[in-house]
Amino acid sequence: MKRIVGIAILGFGTVGQGVYKIIKEKHDSIMYYTNAEIDIKKILVRNFNKEYKVEIDRNLLTNNFEEILNDDAIDIIVEVTSSIDQAKDMMVMAMNKGKDIVSANKAAISKYFNELNDLARDNNLHFLHEAAVAGGIPVLKPLGDLVMENDITRVRGILNGTCNFILSKMTEEGEDYENVLKKAQELGYAEADPSSDVDGLDTLRKLRILSTMAFRQDVDENDILLEGISNIKACDIKNLAKLNRTIKLIGDAWVEDEKIKAIVQPVAVYSNSYFASVREAYNSVTVYGDMVGELKFYGAGAGMLPTANAVTNDIIDILFDRQSKVRLGEGLNRQIAKDEIKGDFYVRYNSEIISLDSFKRKKLTNESYLIKNCQYEKLKRALKKDSNSIIIRLESEDY
Amino acid sequence: MKRIVGIAILGFGTVGQGVYKIIKEKHDSIMYYTNAEIDIKKILVRNFNKEYKVEIDRNLLTNNFEEILNDDAIDIIVEVTSSIDQAKDMMVMAMNKGKDIVSANKAAISKYFNELNDLARDNNLHFLHEAAVAGGIPVLKPLGDLVMENDITRVRGILNGTCNFILSKMTEEGEDYENVLKKAQELGYAEADPSSDVDGLDTLRKLRILSTMAFRQDVDENDILLEGISNIKACDIKNLAKLNRTIKLIGDAWVEDEKIKAIVQPVAVYSNSYFASVREAYNSVTVYGDMVGELKFYGAGAGMLPTANAVTNDIIDILFDRQSKVRLGEGLNRQIAKDEIKGDFYVRYNSEIISLDSFKRKKLTNESYLIKNCQYEKLKRALKKDSNSIIIRLESEDY
Numbered sequence: 049m050k051r052i053v054g055i056a057i058l059g060f061g062t063v064g065q066g067v068y069k070i071i072k073e074k075h076d077s078i079m080y081y082t083n084a085e086i087d088i089k090k091i092l093v094r095n096f097n098k099e100y101k102v103e104i105d106r107n108l109l110t111n112n113f114e115e116i117l118n119d120d121a122i123d124i125i126v127e128v129t130s131s132i133d134q135a136k137d138m139m140v141m142a143m144n145k146g147k148d149i150v151s152a153n154k155a156a157i158s159k160y161f162n163e164l165n166d167l168a169r170d171n172n173l174h175f176l177h178e179a180a181v182a183g184g185i186p187v188l189k190p191l192g193d194l195v196m197e198n199d200i201t202r203v204r205g206i207l208n209g210t211c212n213f214i215l216s217k218m219t220e221e222g223e224d225y226e227n228v229l230k231k232a233q234e235l236g237y238a239e240a241d242p243s244s245d246v247d248g249l250d251t252l253r254k255l256r257i258l259s260t261m262a263f264r265q266d267v268d269e270n271d272i273l274l275e276g277i278s279n280i281k282a283c284d285i286k287n288l289a290k291l292n293r294t295i296k297l298i299g300d301a302w303v304e305d306e307k308i309k310a311i312v313q314p315v316a317v318y319s320n321s322y323f324a325s326v327r328e329a330y331n332s333v334t335v336y337g338d339m340v341g342e343l344k345f346y347g348a349g350a351g352m353l354p355t356a357n358a359v360t361n362d363i364i365d366i367l368f369d370r371q372s373k374v375r376l377g378e379g380l381n382r383q384i385a386k387d388e389i390k391g392d393f394y395v396r397y398n399s400e401i402i403s404l405d406s407f408k409r410k411k412l413t414n415e416s417y418l419i420k421n422c423q424y425e426k427l428k429r430a431l432k433k434d435s436n437s438i439i440i441r442l443e444s445e446d447y
Numbered sequence: 448m449k450r451i452v453g454i455a456i457l458g459f460g461t462v463g464q465g466v467y468k469i470i471k472e473k474h475d476s477i478m479y480y481t482n483a484e485i486d487i488k489k490i491l492v493r494n495f496n497k498e499y500k501v502e503i504d505r506n507l508l509t510n511n512f513e514e515i516l517n518d519d520a521i522d523i524i525v526e527v528t529s530s531i532d533q534a535k536d537m538m539v540m541a542m543n544k545g546k547d548i549v550s551a552n553k554a555a556i557s558k559y560f561n562e563l564n565d566l567a568r569d570n571n572l573h574f575l576h577e578a579a580v581a582g583g584i585p586v587l588k589p590l591g592d593l594v595m596e597n598d599i600t601r602v603r604g605i606l607n608g609t610c611n612f613i614l615s616k617m618t619e620e621g622e623d624y625e626n627v628l629k630k631a632q633e634l635g636y637a638e639a640d641p642s643s644d645v646d647g648l649d650t651l652r653k654l655r656i657l658s659t660m661a662f663r664q665d666v667d668e669n670d671i672l673l674e675g676i677s678n679i680k681a682c683d684i685k686n687l688a689k690l691n692r693t694i695k696l697i698g699d700a701w702v703e704d705e706k707i708k709a710i711v712q713p714v715a716v717y718s719n720s721y722f723a724s725v726r727e728a729y730n731s732v733t734v735y736g737d738m739v740g741e742l743k744f745y746g747a748g749a750g751m752l753p754t755a756n757a758v759t760n761d762i763i764d765i766l767f768d769r770q771s772k773v774r775l776g777e778g779l780n781r782q783i784a785k786d787e788i789k790g791d792f793y794v795r796y797n798s799e800i801i802s803l804d805s806f807k808r809k810k811l812t813n814e815s816y817l818i819k820n821c822q823y824e825k826l827k828r829a830l831k832k833d834s835n836s837i838i839i840r841l842e843s844e845d846y
Contacts, residue, residue, distance in 0.1 A: 070738055074596045081595045184739045186589040193585065193760050196480045197473045322724055339469055340583045340756040346743035357739040361592050370769045 050083060053367060054121040056090040058113070058138060059129030060100065063152050063179065064091070066356025067126055069102045074360075082367045090116050092129075101352070113138055117145055124366055126359060127151040136160045143167050143175070150362040152179035152355060155244075158253035158269060161260060162376070176362035181254045182207060182331045184354025185347040186361070191261050191335060198337030200262040202302040207254040209329035209350040210238045210245035211277050211297040215314075216327045219294055224282045237329055247276035248297060248312045255299035259310055262335065264380045267301060271384045273311040273424060279438040280314060284396055287416050288316045288440065294324040295440060307385040311424070316394055317443045389424045392444060397437035404430055418442070449482060452766060453520040455489040457512070457537060458528030459499065462551050462578065463490070465755025466525055468501045473759075481766045489515050491528075500751070512537055516544055523765055525758060526550040535559045542566050542574070549761040551578035551754055554643075557652035557668060560659060561775070575761035580653045581606060581730040583753025584746040585760070590660050590734060597736030599661040601701040606653040608728035608749040609637045609644035610676050610696040614713075615726045618693055623681045636728055646675035647696060647711045654698035658709055661734065663779045666700060670783045672710040672823060678837040679713060683795055686815050687715045687839065693723040694839060706784040710823070715793055716842045788823045791843060796836035803829055817841070 057064045071078070071086050079085055091108045116122055125142040127149060129135050135156040139149050140163075149168065151157060157164065157180050168175035178188045182205065194200060206212050210232060217228040229246070232238035244250050252272050259267040277297050288295060293316035301310035317323045322344065326332045331349025336342050348354035396416040397404070407427070409417040419427065424439070431437040456463045470477070470485050478484055490507045515521055524541040526548060528534050534555040538548050539562075548567065550556060556563065556579050567574035577587045581604065593599060605611050609631060616627040628645070631637035643649050651671050658666040676696050687694060692715035700709035716722045721743065725731040730748025735741050747753035795815040796803070806826070808816040818826065823838070830836040 070596055074738075078595050185742060186592065190585040190589070193763070194756075196477050196763055197469055197756055197759050320719075320724075325719075325721055325724060337756070339473075339752045341747045341750070341753050342745075343584060344743070344745035346741075346745075348740045351740070353738045354740050357593075357596055357736070360596050364592070364595055368770050371767050 052085050052087050053123050054087050054089045055124040056116040056122045057126045058092040060091050060093050062352045063128040063355045065102045066352035067359050070356050070360045084367045089122050124148045132156045148174040148366050151177045154180040154253045158256045174366045178362050179355045179358035181257050182333050183349040184357050185345050187333045187345045194337050198339045200337050202336040203258045203262045204300045205333035206326050206331050207299050208251045213237045213329045218285050246278045248274050251299045252312045259301035273386050275313040292319050294319045296323050307383045309389050314440045316440050387425050392442040393419045394440040397431050397434045401434045451484045451486050452522050453486050453488045454523040455515040455521045456525045457491040459490050459492050461751045462527040462754045464501045465751035466758050469755050469759045483766045488521050523547045531555045542572050547573040547765045550576045553579040553652045557655045573765045577761050578754045578757035580656050581732050582748040583756050584744050586732045586744045593736050597738045599736050601735040602657045602661045603699045604732035605725050605730050606650045606698050612636045612728045617684050645677045647673050650698045650711045658700035672785050674712040691718050693718045695722050706782045708788050714840045786824050791841040792818045793839040796833045800833045
């Protein structure tokens, strides 16, 4: 006999509408495989009069969360709002009512990762969020499998489509940051306020989720060093292209000397390397395990349908009652040592404002230098007075 | 309370020993996540006196399959032999006794895909075989998820580590096929009889499994055109390098005009393309879905631990009773039209034996030509008399 599973969608932006579209369009196929029908019962919105990209039954719209919370026919909550604390409150209330959760909200998940996971486990509920990291790429699920048989020693990725789009265009068309950002905003690749993307916060949140799962212990937002891309200029792209390198914003967390180090920063990768080939708004995640070796995952990191595909797959996992295994490790409490992060760096700064004479540098142009084997935090502190300066890690040969 | 799950390993070659090693080494971690203990009860071997790479309890060894079959404490059969019909018989007998199956045996799975899947479904048993395609890369599981919400229109991959190793070495070191093959055999990358690898049969079997799952209908071994790499010479590599192309053995199955086309053949991809970057014995699979877009998966396609990692993960899936969904589609009976495969090709042949005057060619060297928009089968027939001839597809710009 066919089972009917009621869901409610909280927030009806791009992702929410994509979920609606997939559930409607792929109705027969989903039913064929799962023997269940996903019934969209309610959609939580703020404004009833908005135009949507998909045709919907407007009777489903509500602005009253209580109505959803108290509807026993709603089994699964699909949380795809852009809020943080409010989203967390709604997820907590829903779990306390026995509802499973699927979310694509990386900001809320990153901030409340442990609390939400613990609550789900204590109540024997699903809390799935594949879409929160790398959009349509199935990476959290395989990662959740890999940790059981592997000591994961590194997770690394191009995790933000907006930044990758901007850097790709700057590289390929030689344009300056401001112009490309404007274009990206016109095309819908960047928000009106792009700060959480270009300052690297979005990448940091995804790295927080990835590394916490990979290393089986809490890697907090504050444990990750952060540098964005908004200070990168056309001249930096050109200077590094001469060294056969391409700039990418990379989130990277690894185990070194049994300590965990994590950083989000622009990295000058070799132009013939794999990460250089990840262009436009695409994302990629690489994972290193002691048994499986290196795995790479590539796909659309954002976009209506790819992201909604990941959300819908989480819903299907709940239909199959596939157990989630996001659980921090016991006895794996490695020290987190972000302050010890070292490397080779490209730096550009105004030498009239600051001096880096104490650093062993090699001059590249009038404004830019290469610095070898230097502590990142020390360099960052030295450049503090020049708000336009930039530090870009040089990927080493054996990276 | 901890659950104990008994397994038997059929065949104790590289993969079998890898599974043994992972289950022993990762015992605590697997138990932590699954709350179950995997107990290796028996190992089926032919020869009791063989040396193994891992230290084992020799009391586990048996050459009597009946002993395994009739042991009710054995819940899961790990079939990692190199046989075909015998392996299938053992899997059928085991399922008839109510035992779940995990296999890495692509030859047996490819040949008996439907029968084994049907039997598993009819008996409500698991039949998992992630390791049979692309070794350590988790691709069948995400593919099994993707088909529910996507119309998959293409699966494509570098699926054989031996061929990729040989082609990489020929490309990077300029050596001839025979020398590189000898080296690959010395290094253990190629078998003493390498024919199933270099003739493309191994790739074909994996493509048969991938495409059958992706297109939700049977794509048989006979439905796939086949050309191997053993005729490729150093001159072919050089000729194509001048056109900025790199040769890869690629299995490719796609939907075109609502028909399915499938072929395993050497392809001259652009040297700056993604597939060109997949070097040595690594594998990669790309999948295109109408919702998720393009996904790429990369990793070790073979090797003791990566392959065993995939096998062990299948065992863990059974511990979690995660339902397998390998089920052919209803109403998706697209015509299979391998004969209609067309393309642009590089050909090399001995013009004293045969003439290709009826084909519109562009001369490249004394022996090699480029042919545009030609039917593959027609060209193949024309070249039949020259057993040393080679056809290599030229990847088109919009591939």
